[in-house]
Amino acid sequence: MSKSDLEKRxxxxxxxxxxxxxxxxxxxxxxxxxxHEPVLPIFEKFLNWARSESLWVLGFGTGCGAIxxxxxxxxxFDAYRFGIQWRPTPRQSSVFIISGYLSVKxxxxxxxxxxxxxxxxFVIALGSCTINGGMYWDSYNTIKRLDxxxxxxxxxxxxxxxxxxxxxxxxxxxELIRQGKGEGANLYAKNFDWYxxxxxxxxxxxxxxxxxx
Amino acid sequence: MNTxxxxxxxxxxxxxxxTQRKGLYHMSxxxxxxxxxxxxxxxxxxxxxLVQLTAVDWIEKNQFQLTYILNNPNKRIDIMVKTFxxxxxxTMETIHHLWEQAATYQRELREMFGIDFPGxxxxxxxxxxEGWDNIPPYRRDFDTKKYAEETYFPRPGRxxxxxxxxxxxxxxPDEI
Numbered sequence: 339m340s341k342s343d344l345e346k347r348x349x350x351x352x353x354x355x356x357x358x359x360x361x362x363x364x365x366x367x368x369x370x371x372x373x374h375e376p377v378l379p380i381f382e383k384f385l386n387w388a389r390s391e392s393l394w395v396l397g398f399g400t401g402c403g404a405i406x407x408x409x410x411x412x413x414x415f416d417a418y419r420f421g422i423q424w425r426p427t428p429r430q431s432s433v434f435i436i437s438g439y440l441s442v443k444x445x446x447x448x449x450x451x452x453x454x455x456x457x458x459x460f461v462i463a464l465g466s467c468t469i470n471g472g473m474y475w476d477s478y479n480t481i482k483r484l485d486x487x488x489x490x491x492x493x494x495x496x497x498x499x500x501x502x503x504x505x506x507x508x509x510x511x512x513e514l515i516r517q518g519k520g521e522g523a524n525l526y527a528k529n530f531d532w533y534x535x536x537x538x539x540x541x542x543x544x545x546x547x548x549x550x551x
Numbered sequence: 552m553n554t555x556x557x558x559x560x561x562x563x564x565x566x567x568x569x570t571q572r573k574g575l576y577h578m579s580x581x582x583x584x585x586x587x588x589x590x591x592x593x594x595x596x597x598x599x600x601l602v603q604l605t606a607v608d609w610i611e612k613n614q615f616q617l618t619y620i621l622n623n624p625n626k627r628i629d630i631m632v633k634t635f636x637x638x639x640x641x642t643m644e645t646i647h648h649l650w651e652q653a654a655t656y657q658r659e660l661r662e663m664f665g666i667d668f669p670g671x672x673x674x675x676x677x678x679x680x681e682g683w684d685n686i687p688p689y690r691r692d693f694d695t696k697k698y699a700e701e702t703y704f705p706r707p708g709r710x711x712x713x714x715x716x717x718x719x720x721x722x723x724p725d726e727i
Contacts, residue, residue, distance in 0.1 A: 477695065482699070
């Protein structure tokens, strides 16, 4: 999709009637995210247990760490036995693995994918690049701290972490979800203005809606 | 192989030619004749493969060096053709009519060094840096570290507890 596709314009319908379309309004919902309070604590506890046992990962490799996810899927490490599976679209997944360094261009796509994921959603950040920039600490185009742009649930240190470490990270994430601490989406909704200000500070040509899903 | 270098010297008297080792030759030529030389190498001498097009920032001489690396797949010979262009308002002729892939290199040079190639396809579209508003980042007067620290929220270093200082503070608080 190019930028001109997002502009307001008039098109002709097959019947020959002109229709005004505004893709930013028609295709995206730009309402602010809302904080979801638990309905009933004991019911929420059961839901959290169910969520922790069925983690659907978005197959979006942002950096070199994506290479560690292939052995994780395949029979040697076989993450599927822990109830973890990879999904092709953000709308079907609940876990976003940021695998390694993030350039500004990728961050824009990551934010869009993250906002399209449904609540509750969790973020696992792999490698030292997401923690403090890692070996790209003085790079002109790589972000340094992921938690300024997205709420991060679990950091896995290493350059790159081995699949065993990622499995341990998944176990940690399950523990957090069961304790009711996987509140990333609510945190994002609560501090929405702060996250948006940080994102807009580095993404100079901001041409997407503020919140799109 | 000396026949090649002799030929080039005869056809292009302005070109400087030297040998680095067997199978790797250098040529330096003024900016205006570069496209003619590259076309001659491709069409007449059989240097069909453009390996790379890159730039070097000689900030002391106020020049950019453009290097075109060509390869002859039959004779297995590389030639590095160099030219210098002024650093202020740098412009160069495009070679995308010889190799289509040169357009990508030229787009990258436009973004990273600010060298313009008029007529090259999509040369003004952002390549990696979307919405970049600073001086091009590969120029040597661009301070990468300073820019990164100002823009990307660097994480402060961890707290250190030097044992010597710590014990000093604990045992002799009056002396500090």
